[in-house]
Amino acid sequence: AQSVAQPEDQVNVAEGNPLTVKCTYSVSGNPYLFWYVQYPNRGLQFLLKYITGDNLVKGSYGFEAEFNKSQTSFHLKKPSALVSDSALYFCAVRDPSGGGNKLTFGTGTQLKVEL
Amino acid sequence: EPEVTQTPSHQVTQMGQEVILRCVPISNHLYFYWYRQILGQKVEFLVSFYNNEISEKSEIFDDQFSVERPDGSNFTLKIRSTKLEDSAMYFCASSGYSGGVHSYNEQFFGPGTRLTVL
Numbered sequence: 001a002q003s004v005a006q007p008e009d010q011v012n013v014a015e016g017n018p019l020t021v022k023c024t025y026s027v028s029g030n031p032y033l034f035w036y037v038q039y040p041n042r043g044l045q046f047l048l049k050y051i052t053g054d055n056l057v058k059g060s061y062g063f064e065a066e067f068n069k070s071q072t073s074f075h076l077k078k079p080s081a082l083v084s085d086s087a088l089y090f091c092a093v094r095d096p097s098g099g100g101n102k103l104t105f106g107t108g109t110q111l112k113v114e115l
Numbered sequence: 116e117p118e119v120t121q122t123p124s125h126q127v128t129q130m131g132q133e134v135i136l137r138c139v140p141i142s143n144h145l146y147f148y149w150y151r152q153i154l155g156q157k158v159e160f161l162v163s164f165y166n167n168e169i170s171e172k173s174e175i176f177d178d179q180f181s182v183e184r185p186d187g188s189n190f191t192l193k194i195r196s197t198k199l200e201d202s203a204m205y206f207c208a209s210s211g212y213s214g215g216v217h218s219y220n221e222q223f224f225g226p227g228t229r230l231t232v233l
Contacts, residue, residue, distance in 0.1 A: 101148070103222060105159075
């Protein structure tokens with residue numbers, strides 16, 4: 001069974017500082033990994049994905065994530081945080097070896113960027 | 116930019132009543148999904164739909180739930196007899212397919228329908 005862990009319920013960062021939101025996963029095969037962001041009263045917006053290839057993937061709004069197979073991690077990063085980045089961030093995994101398309105989400109990490 | 120739309124944005128119903136949640140996926144997408152998010156909890160997969168049939172469903176998706184693509188553009192989730200514990204935000208999503216072994220396209224989510232069962 002596939003699963004995702006986001007160990008931090010909340011991350012606080014000062015504007016202009018780098019941010020990291022952590023994610024680890026468990027799948028039986030090679031994972032497809034995703035980050036989504038949710039603003040209040042809005043749906044989930046896709047940020048970036050890792051399917052295969054380069055371990056560092058770049059996405060929307062200056063975010064990037066690094067796939068680390070040995071540590072089964074896919075941490076989200078941004079070199080310089082903005083107040084407007086404050087939102088709820090979800091990591092998700094799909095296990096293609098299972099044959100289905102379903103995404104399994106983590107519990108979410110609330111990012112708060114302060115001036 | 117194309118987007119997934121959902122109606123209504125908020126549905127209030129009495130326990131035991133039937134509800135239908137509606138979604139219009141992105142027009143050239145082939146895969147459709149429903150997820151739900153109970154307040155304060157994580158997003159959970161309910162069902163996926165491809166080629167006019169269910170391709171995968173979770174344990175949550177029991178006989179009270181059904182999905183349909185009635186007219187080639189809408190994708191609906193029906194809950195036959197709602198329970199208090201069905202209160203949640205329901206998200207519709209869709210994804211395309213661009214070919215190749217590793218061509219898996221991300222799922223695009225709608226804004227959600229908040230279902231409140233009284």
